[in-house]
Amino acid sequence: MKGRPEYDVVVVGGGPAGSTAACLLGEAGHSVALLEKRTYPRDKVCGGCLSQKTVRFLDRVFSLPVSTLRREGLLDFTGTGYALYIGSRRILAEDLDEPVYFTRRERYDTYLAGRAAQAGVEVHTGAEAAEIDHARRTVTTSDGDRYAARVLIGADGVHSRVRRTLPESVVDMKRWQNNLGWTLELAIPRREAETLANGDGPIRLDDGLATPHLVFAACRWGYGWVFPNREAIVVGIGGLLRMNEKGLPERFEEFLKTVGFSAFTDRKPAGFPLPLGNYISSPAHEGTVLVGDAAGFASPLLGEGIFYAHRTAELAAHAVDRHLTSAAPLAGTYTALLRRRLIPELRAETALRNFLYRCLDARMHVPLAAFMRATDTLVVDAVQGTRSFRGFRRDDDLHSAIW
């Protein structure tokens, strides 16, 4: 087994969470190794939607205003409105005050790993963490390379090996399973979607295929989406696994027909799990912390996870820096930051999610539609991060700088 020098930090996983944590800690002067099992550019099953809160984070933390994101080729499409359905019934079709953007994950993630490298981080690709020893703080890759560090960060996504090697006391498995989602997603080349979409479903997509569509009741405790990209139309469906254990493929086929894409029902969608409120409140043990999907941090309502990957990485990086420079307790500092800056928001969003899906289960579509119409700007603001889900008040907890 080949040994490696001791680093301050070893980060496992080079998605948005891992690259953000690695970059911030590299910039703070720590020696950091980032281990990514694949090689860039690598794709990730994802709708690629960047809400305003993500764009704001990228500007604040990476000095990437929208103009630079565009110049770097990180924005593939701009959504200036949205349409929202319950089943095939249109509830809302509105312009957005501020747009949402769509990115391509192979570009986005490659760029961010590059930023980490520029910050002095050693980025090792093709390095799959196979064994993790939390007490010794070592990671051994499937090639037998061993990395030792003072702190380990698990940023290895929803299937996280780092999480699975933590003691049972850290992860409440019942809660994790109860709030774990499952998705099916298909990217249809735009040209084919434009020529083959025959408009034979009850939902008529706009002519230019430029509007993001969200369709509730496409499955149980979840929704369907049609997201525009420049070269593709991304169609997906996702909901809580325990509510959809059987039948998600049939629901997906039905959804394709509903949005007029029956010509594509013979294509095989990609399946992938999605955190939907199963975040771990104290994702830390000894010298290890978890960030992003590895700790279940994503929007409980919509499954939007890129922002939460970035933000938990920022909070964790701050806790790690304080631990390394002033011996602040790692787990305590990180957990306190999560409790102060993120978890109340996720709790409030979970309550809204539960209300919405209970109404749908009870087939209270008419009062729910009225509620959605009455609150649409508030909910859109909360999703965009300009308001809090807690009473829809203006709140900066999601955005305030930590360093």
Ligand SMILES: Cc1cc2nc3c(=O)[nH]c(=O)nc-3n(C[C@H](O)[C@H](O)[C@H](O)COP(=O)(O)OP(=O)(O)OC[C@H]3O[C@@H](n4cnc5c(N)ncnc54)[C@H](O)[C@@H]3O)c2cc1C
């Ligand atoms: C169908 C679908 C649609 C989605 N749509 C959106 C959306 O539109 N907008 C949005 O914000 N979010 C969306 N999400 C959620 C979003 O994709 C995730 O929340 C986000 O990718 C989490 O980032 P991460 O860095 O935590 O994990 P990941 O992006 O999963 O990155 C983890 C990295 O770790 C690496 N890795 C894994 N195991 C190891 C190992 N053992 N050793 C080394 N490396 C390892 C992986 O190769 C990967 O690069 C969607 C998810 C799904 C499934």
